[in-house]
Amino acid sequence: MDNTQNTIVQNDFAVDTIEGLTSDSKYLSSKYFYNEMGSKIFQDIMRMPEYYLTDCELEIFSNLKQEILASFSENNESFDLIELGAGDGTKTKILLSHFLEENANFKYSPIDISSDAVLSLIEDLRTELPNLKVNGLIGDYYNLIGDIKPNGYLKKVLLFLGSNIGNFNDSTSFNFLVGLRKVMCSNDLLFIGFDMKKDPNIILNAYNDPYGHTAAFNLNLLKRINDELGANFNIDEFYHREEYNPDTGTASSYLISKIEQTISINNLDQNIHFEKGEKIFTEISQKYDLDMINDLAIKSGFEVVRNFFDERQYFVNSLWKIKP
Ligand SMILES: C[S@@+](CC[C@H](N)C(=O)[O-])C[C@H]1O[C@@H](n2cnc3c(N)ncnc32)[C@H](O)[C@@H]1O
Incomplete structure (x- = not known):
């Protein structure tokens, strides 16, 4: 940094x-x-019962963390876990801590445009998960994507959690996903959160x-x-x-x-x-339905490997790979 x-x-x-x-x-x-104040207020938002998105993703990670790890890494193969727009990493920590317990072989690289978010996340992780290998990056992920070089040797798993993708319009999400696909190799994975249409x-x-x-x-x-x-x-x-x-x-x-x-x-x-x-x-x-998610994946050169839902099906974490 x-x-x-x-x-x-x-x-x-x-x-x-x-x-x-x-x-x-x-x-x-x-x-x-997301300046210092904005990141703090966003934490208040995430704690409100009305902001169901956080609870849904927490539920998915808590209930399905074993299946998620198995889909990220077969036979304990090593991987780089790169999170775009990591924020305070509250939900990601559930996965990180499970991955460590299972002796998964990985390094975690959170990227965020907010220096406060990255610096405090790194500090938290040092205390809460001292064995985790972390490399934080401050900056715009649009610019930093270019620095994530295709690396044929180590598998990359890109996380784009919360409903960050929902903050893009159609053409921006398409361009963003195509940009990600260009830095991904055939066995790399993309794990994206989508908020579903509902009442x-x-x-x-x-x-x-x-x-x-x-x-x-x-x-x-x-x-x-x-x-x-x-x-x-x-x-x-x-x-x-x-x-x-x-x-x-x-x-x-x-x-x-x-x-x-x-x-x-x-x-x-x-x-x-x-x-x-x-x-x-x-x-x-x-907000999305499954057809919209499939269309977006196909249009941008991916295919859906598996969808992980919460019980109410309010939210989905969709795992994608590059379409061969
Ligand atoms: C809605 S929050 C979500 C945080 C976290 N992923 C979660 O699910 O709780 C969005 C995060 O993405 C970061 N962010 C937004 N636009 C960004 C950009 N262009 N480049 C890097 N980080 C960005 C913000 O600073 C913020 O921490």
Whole structure:
């Protein structure tokens, strides 16, 4: 890990913020949610009963960890376990600890754009799982994917957990998966979390919680722009809104301007005007069915090896390999 990668993330933040806020339909990239405060608020979100996604994946890992290890590594073959967007690794630790108990031969490389997330995960792992071989990487996984060189000797298992893939739109998820396929060899595996379509009320409650955690998480993006780019957003003049379309399975998060206002971003010498009620699109959280997952796998050059479900079938961890 080095500071150069942090500086690159910082510069990207300025460029992406201006691009998003000056476009006709304003948007901000969800990858910037996770500064120190954002990562803390996301932990609050993950602990809410309404945010069923965490419990589902915890259930899958706790109940099916033996089958998962058997699918990752036949006959105890060595592997590199690389996690994209590892966050605080709470759920992954269930797998890591089981793999160690079973004397699996592997190294764990968590990648995250949030330096706080990577640094505190490494510290936790040193205490909780001292025998684990870890190599943390700070940066954008889009950029770091290119550094994961195809390696014919050691099998790679790429983890993309939670519902990270759901934060991509159709073309981004396709490009991302094709990018992953290019750095994978024939026996490498990709293990991805997908949130399934379900009762719209259950989905809306997860992103519109009564405690205000999701609202605080979304509004924290504006605070981050104030702190890091010298802007003067008044957070009280915006609110969080969630929309869900059951036909497409798309949940979308927005920040809405309560009044007509002009914001200055001093460090970038830019003024941004908002009409009353104008939206900033901040995040997509796509929900899937099995046909959509299969189509995505096939379209991007993979095939589904096995799906691991929780009991309610709210969530699936889908194991993919490259289509021969
Ligand atoms: C929704 S959290 C999920 C964390 C963890 N995978 C889980 O399932 O609990 C998304 C994580 O991905 C990281 N992230 C988002 N966009 C990223 C990017 N482009 N490159 C690297 N990390 C990214 C965030 O910092 C955050 O820790």
